[in-house]
Amino acid sequence: MGVGVRVGVFLPAAGFPGMDHGEVLAAAVEAAVAAERAGFDDVWIAEHHFMSYGMCPSAVTLAGYVLGRTERVTVGTAVSVLSTCHPVALAEQAALLDRVSGGRFRLGVGRGGPWVDLEVFGTGLDRYENGFEESLDVLLAALGRERVSAEGERFRFREVAMVPRPARPMLPVVAATSAGTVRLAAARGLPMLLGMHVGDAEKAAMVEEYTAAAGDLGGPEVAHVAAGVAYVADTTREAVAVMEETLPRWLGPGLSGYRPVDGRPYVPKDPVEYAGLLCRLHPVGSPGHCADTMLTTIERTGVRHLILLVEGAGDPALTIRNIARLGAEVLPKVRASA
Template sequence: MRFGIFLLAARYPGQGDAAALTRTVEAAVAAEKAGFDDVWLAEHHFMSYGVIPSAPLMAGHILASTRRIHVGTAVSVLSNQHPVALAEQAAMLSLLSGGRFRLGVGRGGPWRDLEVFGTGLRRYEEGFAESLDLLLAWLKSERLGWRGDHFSFREVPVVPHPVVPPPVSVACTSPATETIAAERGLPMLLGMHVGDAEKAAAVERHGFPDLPHISTHLAQVADTREQAVRTLLAEMPRWLGPGLDGYVPVDDRPRPSRDPVAYTRHLCDLHPVGSPDDCAASLAATAERTGIRHLILLAEAAGSHRATIRNIARLGKEVLPKVRAVLQ
């Protein structure tokens, strides 16, 4: 089993961007101290839901601030950047950290960053597979040229060249993307918006159950389930609601709004929220039902830095040992 902490770097009400970024670094350091195996960083643009516009850049800072823990991106968005540029960053981080960097990539969404960065809807809708292939080829080559529908360049040397490429996983929210990952033998990174049954079905569709797939969860520890749910319902919608409003389609296509209170309740029903025994039982059940042995936990939902650090410490001390004992 591997256990990680998933960090959005959401901006809480009344908090500035500097404070959000600083507490994210401190949470990563706390995760290493609490015995977690890795930390995963979300990437967003132009919204308070997450104030990390470059997950590799933040990963580099955290890798320099830690000694043992691995750091991954969940995810770096391929649709709004050049895959060679991302591959160069991943190679450099892997080399500098002694192999502690992990690269999670995703298609992203039809948001306005496609307009700002000039990649456009066509790259988003049609170019993900080619972008992924180019990134993978770069990480495995010493020299590379390319001719495709979206990218074309003459052969150039790959510098820096990682002898062992960093592990790559793919965020999957549809069977089509699951197929792209499966065809390339890559593990899936599955989000917290779906439960165990949907994740088990995705693993079955993928066809390679023994790959190191990753499952994302909301996690909140309290003395009782009632206390944990009450805390999340009071605090999570305060930052979640304004954050979700930041998802603006690039072409102004209609997008239904999501009720942050209802969504918080939904997440509480799906994930390890409750006493240490409740959380341990939920995580063990996920591993048994899905076959996934790498679980990453969003631990910063309670709306304050102190609550996040306390939650990470309790998860590490009171929950993870119970899960590992059950699944040995």
């Protein structure tokens, strides 16, 4: 692939209606294996709780299994939710996977949302609304030091040894959907993960804001990651027709699974409108259209690491075929042109 360009797959373990939970998770694993076979650079696993939108409640756990089923690809979390876990425990898990995989694990973290998860796990709304910066700093200390302690508002513990320590510096990717998180990532010199719900212009603006806020910590060496949806067919019309038919079947019940922790009103996105938006923003189309869309995103945003949601057809066999076609018919043009 061109210098500094990476393309991976993004696996929420999407629970389409009628699919058994075990079938969904097995299909996600097989998709990861197929991505390695097709020549992708990495595999990223999402984390969700109590909903069919994503059936993986522990991205680090599934990442560990996928690392054992693969040999070459990097495997990351997109993302592990800091608002519902202890940052030192997450650092331990990340260091463990880093060691046993020979450096093939990549940690991504995010704030999450004001969801019922905070109630179930007992971390509370304050961790989501006010505690992300403190959680992130404790995580970074645990990943970067031989010994760590904390005297903060939410984390207080005596000094302990980090065992195992990562074999290399581990700088997590931070999911950024707000200006505050962009500035926080910039202040810590951490790359951003930009979501599939925004297009090239919004992503470019966030990268520009990051660069301005980062100062000496920013620059082209910061490898941001951009997520999107990808589906390839013989024609763009055919690909869009498939996605506009299948995506709402997942997005409808999936997005309605988000339950606020405090009873605040929540209106999910319209699944049909959202599916149409995703098709317009991302590489959904013929092989040439998909490659051109990816190259345009790279050019407009400056982000040279794309991760593609490939499960949108809702059928494990079609997901494997989609991955194979992307690897054979789309990635070569991106490699040659980026």
